[in-house]
Amino acid sequence: MIYFDNAATSLIRPPEVAEAVFYAINHFGNAGRSFYDATMVSSRAVYKTREAIASLVGLDNPLQVAFTSSATESLNLVIRSLIKPEDAVITTVTDHNSTLRPLYLSGCQLDFISCDDQGNLLLDSLDQLLRPNTRFMVANHGSNVTGNINDVKTLYQWCQAHHLTLVLDAAQTMGSIEVKADMADIICFTGHKSLMGPQGTGGIIVKEDRTFEVVKTGGAGTDSFERFQNQHVPDVFECGTQNSHGLHGLLKGVEYILRQGIDQINERESRLVSRFYQGIRDLDQVTLYGDFTRPRLPVVSLTVEGMDSADLALMLWEDYQIATRAGAHCAPLIHQHFKTRAQGMVRFSFSSFNTEEEIDRGIEALRRISN
Amino acid sequence: MEYIITFESTSQAVQTERLLTDKGFKVRVMPLPSQINVGCGGCFRLEEQDLEGALRVLSDHQIGGIQVFQKTIVNKRTNYRLYPVNTQEEIEKDEE
Incomplete structure (x- = not known):
């Protein structure tokens, strides 16, 4: 198999990630509950993962990192904690349903930053979107x-x-390009994509300590006879048993990235995506979506004229064993923008574990199919 | 004499354990005694000779919300008495 679905999840990971999960599942007690060796090993591993994330994003205090099960859960928690029906919020047409649906559910008034023919946000329109009650912007760092x-x-x-x-959705960017804590007030991330961790890991990074309304509550390990739990990060988002097994795997993923260096990972991914783009840009039947004139994520979405995206993805899989993702990618507004709602797109997404030979086989497959 | 340090949250306790062990302190973790706060939290046990230095480390790292209790055993019964902790300002004043 050639795995080109890294924007969905990083199937090919450093081996120490799985080893760490295996170790944890056999040795870890319940982090933050009780204080014998097995629970302290677990608690310390969770804290070490906070330290690794803090180090990656340039944050002094690791306790400003809260762990969740995914970027989707992070966005839901933050949006439900902060945004009220009386607020106006700005988001973008490039955003994912993990942002859009919690915003719709909040009942807030929504305004959208649109984009141009290459999918670039129309930043000149920002002032026109501002209302007296606009209090938040929720936007992705990079389009999936x-x-x-x-x-x-x-x-x-x-x-x-x-x-x-x-509030920045860094699901597609953290671990692939530089993400720093001071880029936004709150950053939501996932662990299982470019951070190379297991599925079921993600988190919330706050630039400065702030109070959040409690929207998820339960056992927190402290103040058990109080009716309400601590409203500060990380505790406000971390009730219930932590996924310490997964977080131990995430720790190894982040340590791998710190060892390799974001610049080196980004350079490799950029080289691969550029090679792919150069190999398919001249195909008459292929339409590419996005801006290929400036630095980008290793994600290329396309259509082949007259072909349903599901058929194209199926052909890539059955005839070439190339794994891609067809459809709407849970980002309905950008598909409406490009008028691909009916056809969908096929997304090729690469990681630094892909090789030039795999890219070339992808190019060759597309050439044959589109001829 | 033994002392107990309590925290606002378990995540803060784990952070503090890391800070203190990095500085060479011997930190022993234990469940929070029920007579201090009934719950399922944890706290640290420290020997008297380590208390001042440990509190200085916590102050240096601006770890807030801690409480210190002095442990005494009278007639086989353990008691925890709230022990006044110097603030960062008082420590700085003492140094002058």
């Missing part, structure tokens, strides 16, 4: 469809100038 990297610096500067809280 186009692979474009959003200009977060401009977005955050604009948010700060207008006293808006920026």
